[in-house]
Amino acid sequence: MSCVQTIQDYALRSIGLGERLLPREDYTLCEQFTLIGSGMIWNIYFGLVAILFGFFAATGLAMAKNSRSARVRKPAEFFIYVFRGSPLFIQMFFAYAVFLSIKQSVPGFSLLTSAWLGASIVLFLNTTAYSAEIFFGALQSIPKGDLEAADAYGITGWTRFKRIIWPSMMRLAWPAYTNEAIFLFHATALVYFSGFPVWQQRGDALYYASYFADKTFNPFIPYPILAFYFILLTLAVITIFGRIGKHLNRHLPQAVMRRPSFMRTLFR
Amino acid sequence: MFSYCTDPSTLESFSWLSCYLTTGKHMAFYQSFGIVLVLLAITAPVALMFGFAGATAARSRIWPISLLGKSYTAIVRGVPDIAFFMFFVIALDQGFEYLRHKVKCSDWSEPVRQGNDFVVCAQAKLPLSTSPQWVHETYGFALAVLTFAIVFGAFAANVLFGAMKAVPRAQLETAEAYGMSSRQTFWRIMVPQMWVYALPGLSNLWMILIKATPLLFLLGVEDIVYWARELGATKTAKFSDYPHGNWNAYYFGGLLVFYLLLTSISERVYKRLSLRLSHGQATAAGEAQRKAAT
Numbered sequence: 001m002s003c004v005q006t007i008q009d010y011a012l013r014s015i016g017l018g019e020r021l022l023p024r025e026d027y028t029l030c031e032q033f034t035l036i037g038s039g040m041i042w043n044i045y046f047g048l049v050a051i052l053f054g055f056f057a058a059t060g061l062a063m064a065k066n067s068r069s070a071r072v073r074k075p076a077e078f079f080i081y082v083f084r085g086s087p088l089f090i091q092m093f094f095a096y097a098v099f100l101s102i103k104q105s106v107p108g109f110s111l112l113t114s115a116w117l118g119a120s121i122v123l124f125l126n127t128t129a130y131s132a133e134i135f136f137g138a139l140q141s142i143p144k145g146d147l148e149a150a151d152a153y154g155i156t157g158w159t160r161f162k163r164i165i166w167p168s169m170m171r172l173a174w175p176a177y178t179n180e181a182i183f184l185f186h187a188t189a190l191v192y193f194s195g196f197p198v199w200q201q202r203g204d205a206l207y208y209a210s211y212f213a214d215k216t217f218n219p220f221i222p223y224p225i226l227a228f229y230f231i232l233l234t235l236a237v238i239t240i241f242g243r244i245g246k247h248l249n250r251h252l253p254q255a256v257m258r259r260p261s262f263m264r265t266l267f268r
Numbered sequence: 269m270f271s272y273c274t275d276p277s278t279l280e281s282f283s284w285l286s287c288y289l290t291t292g293k294h295m296a297f298y299q300s301f302g303i304v305l306v307l308l309a310i311t312a313p314v315a316l317m318f319g320f321a322g323a324t325a326a327r328s329r330i331w332p333i334s335l336l337g338k339s340y341t342a343i344v345r346g347v348p349d350i351a352f353f354m355f356f357v358i359a360l361d362q363g364f365e366y367l368r369h370k371v372k373c374s375d376w377s378e379p380v381r382q383g384n385d386f387v388v389c390a391q392a393k394l395p396l397s398t399s400p401q402w403v404h405e406t407y408g409f410a411l412a413v414l415t416f417a418i419v420f421g422a423f424a425a426n427v428l429f430g431a432m433k434a435v436p437r438a439q440l441e442t443a444e445a446y447g448m449s450s451r452q453t454f455w456r457i458m459v460p461q462m463w464v465y466a467l468p469g470l471s472n473l474w475m476i477l478i479k480a481t482p483l484l485f486l487l488g489v490e491d492i493v494y495w496a497r498e499l500g501a502t503k504t505a506k507f508s509d510y511p512h513g514n515w516n517a518y519y520f521g522g523l524l525v526f527y528l529l530l531t532s533i534s535e536r537v538y539k540r541l542s543l544r545l546s547h548g549q550a551t552a553a554g555e556a557q558r559k560a561a562t
Binding site for chain 1: 343346347348349350351354355358359362381385386478479480481482483485486493496497500514516517520521523524527528531532
């Protein structure tokens with residue numbers, strides 16, 4: 001079987017399209033590359049969903065933690081403490097058990113135990129807590145002058161948040177937030193090893209990699225392939241987040257800016 | 269455990285619970301908490317050693333060594349740790365067996381990899397098939413410790429590399445001016461001073477290490493996750509004296525609390541330690557202490 005044929009059969013195997021049976025013997029390099037790459041669809045899906053929703057939730061949570069009213073602050077602090085203080089692996093197991101009992105007692109929640117929804121929720125909550133802590137730290141290190149200037153101009157309320165606080169918070173938090181995004185994508189590999197069942201062998205990249213490692217008893221091929229894909233993903237995340245970070249910092253003096261000559265500043 | 273536990277089906281709620289929580293399997297469950305702590309106690313120093321070696325290698329002037337050190341940290345950071353755990357456990361096992369095979373059975377003519385099998389001679393098996401059960405368990409645990417140390421050593425190398433760079437350049441220049449060799453400068457000036465700068469990163473790493481310990485379950489060690497799954501699953505009256513429904517949520521809730529306690533205590537210890545270490549240092553924290561005292 002040619003490699004093109006394999007790609008046609010297995011490139012979308014992880015979402016249920018193409019050949020139904022996984023390869024059973026004579027595992028070729030092409031099959032391993034294709035299937036593990038196909039599994040990456042799930043890793044990217046989980047990561048994107050959690051980051052997109054988590055970003056907005058984390059902004060709100062960071063504001064809540066910064067609130068002066070204890071009734072708003074305490075729950076936010078507790079939420080962050082619980083999700084940052086315990087392992088994601090245990091959170092997954094726990095959430096799956098809870099989802100299972102919800103499903104059994106309340107009808108209409110049967111989707112919760114499937115990985116695409118249940119695991120997304122757990123990852124979303126987890127990244128919300130971590131990102132909120134990062135945003136909170138950034139919120140506290142916003143230059144005092146910025147806020148004083150906003151007060152002096154009479155900017156208050158929502159406008160103050162949108163124009164002054166939020167952009168500064170993003171700018172300061174961005175390097176740490178990039179790290180968090182990378183770790184989140186890495187954490188997506190946990191999903192199918194922590195309770196959430198793999199339905200019809202539609203798993204993520206690590207699931208297929210461990211499938212091949214178990215069948216061939218040779219870890220030296222599938223895991224490096226997996227590493228290759230993840231390094232590619234990490235580089236993509238760094239590139240995209242780097243672009244955004246540059247955009248956030250565009251108003252600041254850049255390192256390569258040409259300074260006006262001394263005489264010109266003197267005579268102006 | 270207690271004398272009244274002989275027939276649990278007759279017991280009331282509280283005494284039933286007291287019997288249930290003291291069964292042999294529960295005792296094994298409680299002991300497995302010890303396994304987690306032992307793993308932490310062994311892994312932390314070993315990983316620190318790996319990290320120190322990695323950081324010094326990355327700083328080396330000989331470029332193959334510095335490349336080795338840098339790629340060690342870069343690769344481990346670019347790939348999910350869980351993938352490393354699953355890779356290293358098989359890879360290390362096969363590596364050790366292959367080395368022993370080469371030494372002990374040098375007259376063996378067949379290839380080691382035969383299709384989908386990995387075949388070494390019987391004397392090279394690790395552990396030997398004749399050895400008792402505890403040797404197998406200890407070997408599995410040792411492999412897990414080594415894997416953890418390799419992965420977290422890379423993170424520690426990153427932290428220590430940054431800390432070495434953070435030591436003020438003037439300190440090293442002074443040492444050179446006094447005529448110390450580069451080795452002396454490294455061991456007498458840089459290493460004692462770098463720990464203050466490394467402490468925040470290392471404490472963060474310690475937290476990550478704590479939160480990675482449940483992955484032991486994936487390495488085939490009978491740890492707390494294994495026992496929680498075992499005990500929490502639905503038990504019918506046919507196979508168990510203590511039938512109950514699916515109690516996974518309670519068991520994993522318990523584990524969640526255990527980890528929360530562990531991280532909270534660590535955080536408290538870290539705060540004290542950093543207070544103690546920044547005493548008299550020329551850093552912002554040390555300056556704040558000085559001001560508070562006067």
